[in-house]
Amino acid sequence: MSDTSSLHDVLPGGFSGAPPGRRRAGRQQRKRRKQRRRRTTTVLLVSLVVAGGGVYGAYLAISPIVERLTEPKDYAGPGSGEVLVVIPEGASGRVMAQELADKGVVKTPVAFIDAVAADKRGAGIQPGNYNLKLEMSAAGALDILADPANRIVAKVTIPEGTRLADALNVIAKKLDLDPKELRAAAESGDIGLPKAAKGNLEGFLYPATYEFGPDVTAESALAQMVKRGQQTYDKLGIPDNKLRKVVIEASLLEAEAGTEQYMGKVARVIENRVQSGMNLQFDSTVSYATGKFNVTTTPQDRESNSPYNTYKFPGLPAGPISNPGEAALAAALNPTPGKWKFFVTTNPDTGETKFANDFAQHQVYVKEFQAWLQANPGN
Known part of the structure; x- marks a missing residue:
């Protein structure tokens, strides 16, 4: 008996150990198992790729946030x-x-x-x-x-009682503005003037210290000063229908009262004289009309036909003669009670002012003023 025969005896059916039909079925099962293993591997690989792509996508999405959170929030240098x-x-x-x-x-x-x-x-x-x-x-x-x-600022100070022409000169110089443009702006009506001003800035350019930036213009500078004035009128409670009268009288107080302590009394003199039909006879109004700044006026000056000449015309002058501050406005609004009809500043250097109810007493004080004039020629 050959070796092959003995193997057949041990393993019926030959080398395969199975009939031909079973051999084919076994081969098909093995093939299907291999295919399943390949599909499983493929799915796993695809899953890993997808998962990896998701992580990468998430990284792309949050990386700007991470950078913003981790990058310095401040510059380090001087710039x-x-x-x-x-x-x-x-x-x-x-x-x-x-x-x-x-x-x-x-x-x-x-x-x-x-x-x-x-x-x-x-x-x-x-x-x-x-x-x-x-x-x-x-x-x-x-x-x-x-x-x-x-701070980049230009400061401009307008003292109380400054005339408009002088104020505009100061503003132009301090702010390096064209004087012509400034005057044009003052006359333009585009700076917020109240109706009481009747289009004239004199009296309504509020005196104070102002700060302006490098972008200031003629219009913006004047508008700021006018606005400050309106804020003061509101603060003092000046009614719109009395504003012009109050501002005119306050401008007279700035010129005539000498010092703030006499403003209330001078305001009362103005009220008493106007109500009794007496001319005010203020040299300050004549000086304004003639463009002069002297303490006294000449007979020729007092013959001026200007509506500001209170020697020649009764009542208040045609308009303000300067730009009054808060103290003068407050005094004009609420004059000190009294019967005075005369006053004279006997010493313009100190501002000392004396008041009288009658002309005789007033003349006594006038002589004191004349004595000061003799001691101070040129005024």
């Missing part, structure tokens, strides 16, 4: 270039921070807010115009803003 920043009146720290960020001064509003929170000087930042650097640190920006000396 470069120059940019004008305007801090508005009453601006909060957040408003300032946003303005600085918008202008490219600080990197983020948060950087400046943090700097202000850590430095008590932040509470003292004044409104105004400032020159700052581009891309500077928030602390550096605060250093500049916290120092009032860094």
Whole structure:
């Protein structure tokens, strides 16, 4: 018996150990198992790829957020270039921070807010115009803003009782404005004048100290001064229908009262003389009409036909003769009670003024004034 025969005896059916039909079925099962393994591997690979793609997509989505959270929120250096920043009146720290960020001064509003929170000087930042650097640190920006000396302002002071022509000269010089443009603006009617002004700025250019930024114009400067006057009228409670009268009388007080302490009494003299039909006979009104500034006037001056000549015409002058301040306005609105009809400043150097109910007593005081004139020629 051969070796092959013995194998057949051990494994019936030959080498396969199975009939031909079963062999085919086995091969098909093995093939299906391989296919299932390949599909499983493919699904796993696809799942891994999809999962990997999702992670990558998520990374792409959040990476800007991560960068924003991790990147510095402030510039480190002193900055470069120059940019004008305007801090508005009453601006909060957040408003300032946003303005600085918008202008490219600080990197983020948060950087400046943090700097202000850590430095008590932040509470003292004044409104105004400032020159700052581009891309500077928030602390550096605060250093500049916290120092009032860094504010870009031009100050203009108009003293009480200043005539309009003189005030315009001061404004033009201090703000480097064209005098012609300033006069044109004063006459334009576009500066917020109240109706009581009748289109004339004299008397309604409120005397005070003003600050202006580099972008000031003739119109904006005058409008600000007129607005300040309106705020004062409202504060004092001057009715619109009395405003012109009060301003005219107040302008006379600035010229005639000498000092603030006499304004109420001089206002009463004006009221008493006008109500009794007496001419005011104020040299200040004649000086205004003639364009002079002397303490006294000449007989020729007093013959002027100007409606401002209170020697020649009864009642108040045609309009204000200067720009009065708050004290004069308050006195004109509420004169001191009394019967005085005469007064004279006996010493213009000190402003000493004396009041009388009758002409005889007044003449005594006039002689004191004349004695001062002799001692001070040229006035």
